[in-house]
Amino acid sequence: MILMILMIMMMLMMLMMMMMMIMMMKMMRMRRMRMKMMRMLKKKKKKKMMMMMMMMMMMMMMMMMMMMMMMMMMMMMMMMIIIIMKTMMTHTPPPTTPIVKTAYAQEIRMVL
16 A cells, blocks of 8 residues: 555656656747747847747746646645545545545545
């Protein structure tokens, strides 16, 4: 059980690393784009500039979305781990009676 949790943690870490790498790549691309934009400003190419701006905005939005998703994932995983740990510590079987079940759900919601 504990091994399983550890494995999950490792997997998550790997995923995070991958995401970070992608982010870095995107950042680099953004920087290059900015450089291009500067050059265009000097040469006064309006239409192209506009296009570039749009692209930049899109990229930024994507980045934000990615970040949000990552945060959400992290939170979810943390919750899962905490719940698993709690169950492990007490060694109580998951409650079956409806009243207790609702209480359990509420508790989890509170944690969330």
